[in-house]
Amino acid sequence: xxxxxxxxxxxxxxxxxxxxxxxxxxxxxxxxxxxxxxxxxxxxxxxxxxxxxxxxxxxxxxxxxxxxxxxxxxxxxxxxxxxxxxxxxxxxxxxxxxxxxxxxxxxxxxxxxxxxxxxxxxxxxxxxxxxxxxxxxxxxxxxxxxx
Numbered sequence: 757x758x759x760x761x762x763x764x765x766x767x768x769x770x771x772x773x774x775x776x777x778x779x780x781x782x783x784x785x786x787x788x789x790x791x792x793x794x795x796x797x798x799x800x801x802x803x804x805x806x807x808x809x810x811x812x813x814x815x816x817x818x819x820x821x822x823x824x825x826x827x828x829x830x831x832x833x834x835x836x837x838x839x840x841x842x843x844x845x846x847x848x849x850x851x852x853x854x855x856x857x858x859x860x861x862x863x864x865x866x867x868x869x870x871x872x873x874x875x876x877x878x879x880x881x882x883x884x885x886x887x888x889x890x891x892x893x894x895x896x897x898x899x900x901x902x903x
Contacts, residue, residue: 762794762797762800762801762820763794763795763796763797766794766795766801766809767795769813769815770791770795770813773813773814775813777791777792777795780809780812780813783812784808784809784811784812785808785812786805786808786809790805794809806820842894842895842898844894844895844897844898844901845890845891845894845895845898846894847890847894848890848891848893848894848897849887849890849891849894850887850890851890852886852887852888852889852890852891852893853883853884853886853887853890854883855886856882856883856884856885856886856887857879857880857882857883857886859882859886860878860879860880860881860882860883861879863879863882864878864879
């Protein structure tokens, strides 16, 4: 958590308890200047300072840890999540389409597919078909092994 964000939280907690900076200083045993620095975002409480604030504000001992974790969760959920294409899908698609294209060329060479105006379209279609099969297989592998 950044100093400025933490300073806002500390100030809000203090005002919610209806404490002045002086009263929080008194209850926590921290100097008034330390409280001011914390609320201005000039410093971040660590160790003993944090424990004293938690005790003075009557917070659960893990309050700031939970707050920090909530902040991470919010950042994660509000970030734009990029959709990455798993390597299984890419790999099987490339292998499948390459195999399909080579198979189409072999079929043309063996004269199973006659050489005419649509031969090239058939070879490309076979490549696309096997590429699509590669996508399905790659997706299956990705779901199975990358849960």
